Amino acid sequence: MKTKNYLWLFVLITVSIVACKNDTPEVSQKKIDEINLKRGDIISCSPGKEEFGTLEFETSCKGKAKDNFTTAVKMLHSFEYEEAEKMFAKVIDEEPGCAMAYWGVAMSNFHPLWSPATPEELKKGNKALEIAQTIPGKTNREEGYINAIAAYYNNWEKTDHRTRCLKFEAAMKALHSANPEDNEATIFYALALDAAADPSDKTYSKQKEAGDLLNALYTKFPNHPGIVHYIIHTYDSPELAERALPAARKYAAVAPSSAHALHMPSHIFTRLGLWDEGIQSNISSVSSAKCYAEAGGIKGHWDEELHGLDYLVYSYLQKGDNIHAKQQLDYFNTITEVHPANFKIAYAFAAIPARYVIENKLWKEAANLPFHKANFDWEKYQWEKAITHFARLLGSVNTGNLAAAKVELTALQQAQNKLSEQKDAFKSNKVQVQAKAGEAWILFKEGKNDEALQLMKAAADLEDKTGKHPVTPGDVIPARELLGNMLMQMKKSAEALNVYKASLRNTPNRFNGVYGAYTAAKESGNSTQAKEYSNQLIQIAQSTNSDRPEVASVKTFLKG
Structure with a gap:
């Protein structure tokens, strides 16, 4: 009798083991190790508990893995890519058969609105997807998510980033259409639309579609990090920025544990010339980024800190607040090592010192502006490098050294050629704007006014058509504002006034733009x-005790 009972118990245990294996398919640990996942404790620098917003994302993951998956998606929506990957890695450790965790790893290495994924990131995402696609038992919806991001990674060695973004958009559209009640599919489709949008499309067709999708969900889910975040990105343009102001004022409270969430509202504040709000946003963001670098053992500084500093210095300068701008510049000049080394920090390294000297018309300093010593090769970042050459050109022109200006013009033209060869149309156009503007000012100083004006107008038109990169607060000086400056020097003040007005429509409350409009009027x-x-200028500079001569000039005018 005992023998029969033992036999029956053995059968039950065997069936249970088989059932468990069927519920949680085995995944080779070797394959998981080959992904080389980021691991470690989650870093959060918020003063209280970790807060990344609220959302629901149904998957086949179970138990603790399900909760951790939800947290990882929250981080993903706030572009906390490294922390999201670490959390998705936890899910994989807890439940190796959770296919959507590998989807999360691929999404964490995508970062569609920043710089294109590196070859290392593409390899990692691709390896994760190879595992996800072989795991059985996925729902059709999960298959759709995995196939959508796979559309971006497929054939990455031979296909450019933009083409793959368009494929991701098409796949997400199909997933959204097949699952209209799936809020996450809608939200990620909106992100895909933003990623695939053509910067030169001034109808903003994709952004408007994305905005309609997100706004329909915003009233129902105001604390969803992806909805509020992507609304800001969707409307990050002069024509649409006002639509994102409520979201901009909300996002930091939704996800205070994210340094990016603390910074991101300043994109809209900058677009609308709301400098005080932009300053507060980036003071918080920079502080959080410093905390993150220390907690994560990052050697030097974290890239989000430099990103926030770029916006912070820009905002101080637009208030005419040289005291605080110089404090930040002096601190910035102590920084030589930032991780990860990418185009975002290269831009900040070039733009911050260039902005300071150009905004203050420190032409001698601009003419001799050095390349900031940093832990990367400037030759890899031609657009960013061109900013320094452009500052030098303007400095040389305004100090009467046309020979030096022509040397910098040649450097700009060479940078543009390299970017054109790389088929990077956006960055090539941005450098072309600088080259046209620089050449226009050289022609002007040579007395060739008609040629100079024609070229300067072409530069301004090209800049308007090209737009700004979503990572930057703006060009170091708007080309149309430079056109206004040229017209003023040609004693064409009435025409200059109209040009300054047009420039201020794209860049409201810019200190020098407003002052230029004042002098022209x-x-x-x-x-x-x-x-x-x-x-208006006095209002902008209010509370700063600005020592800028422009403020003194308008005060004298008003007294007279």
Whole structure:
């Protein structure tokens, strides 16, 4: 009798083991190790508990793995890519057969609105997807998510980033259409639309479609990190920025544990010229980024800190607040090592010092602006490198050294050629704007006014058509503002006034743009508008005790 009972118990145990194996398919540990997943404790620098917003994302993952998966997706929506990957790695350790965890790893290495994924990131994402695609038992919906991001990774060695973004968009559209009640599919489809949007499309067709999708969900799920975050990215343009202001003022409270969430609202504040809000946003972001670098044992500084500093210095300069701008610049000059080394930090290294000297018309310093010593090769970043050459060119032109200016013009033209050869149309156009503007000012100083104006107008038109990169607060100086400056030096103040007005529509409350409009109005005899712009400048510089001569000038005008 005992023998029969033991036999029956053995059968039950065997069946249970088989059932468990069927529920959680075995995945080779060797294959998992080959992904080389980021691992470690999750870093959060918020003063209280970890807060990344709220959402629900149904998957086949179970138990603790399910909860960790949800947290990982929250981080993913706030572009906390490294922390998200570490959390997805936890899910894989807890439940190796959770196919969507590998989807998460691939998404964490995608970062669609930043720089294109590196070869190392593409290899990692591809390996994760290879595992995800072989795991049985996935739902059709899960298959759709995995296949959608696979559309981006497929044939990555031979296909450019933009083409693969378009494929991801098409796949997400299909997933969204097949699962109209799946909020996450809708939200990630909106992100895909933003990633695939053509910067030169001034109808903003994809962004408007994305905005409609997100806004329909925003009232129902106001604390969803992806909804509020992607609304900001969707409307990050002069024509649409006002639509994102409520989301911008909400996002930091939704996900205070994310340094990026603390920074991201400043994109809209910058677009709308709301400098005080931009400053507070980036003070918080930079502080969080410093904490993250220390907690994570990062050698030197984290790239998010430099990103926040770029916006912070820009905002201080637009208030005419040289005291705080110089404090940040002095601190910035102590930084030589940032991780990860990418185009975002290269841009900040070039733009921060260039902005300071150009905004303050420190032409001698601009003419001799050095390349910042950093832990990367400047030759890999031609667009960013061109910013320094452009600052030198403007400095040389304004100090009367046209020979030196022509040397910098040649450097700009060479950078543009390299970017054109790399088929990077956006960055090539950005450098072409600088080259045209620089050449225009050289022609002007040579007395060739008609040629100079024609070329300067072409530079301004190209810049308007190209737009700004979503990572940057703006060009170091708007080309249309430079056109206004040229017209003023040609004593064409009435025409200059119209140009400054057009520039301010794209870059409202810019300190030098407003001052330029004031001087143009005053010199063209339009005292009413001169008074309006002088009051606007005083309002912008209010509470800063600005020592800028422009502020003193408008105050004298108003007293007179």
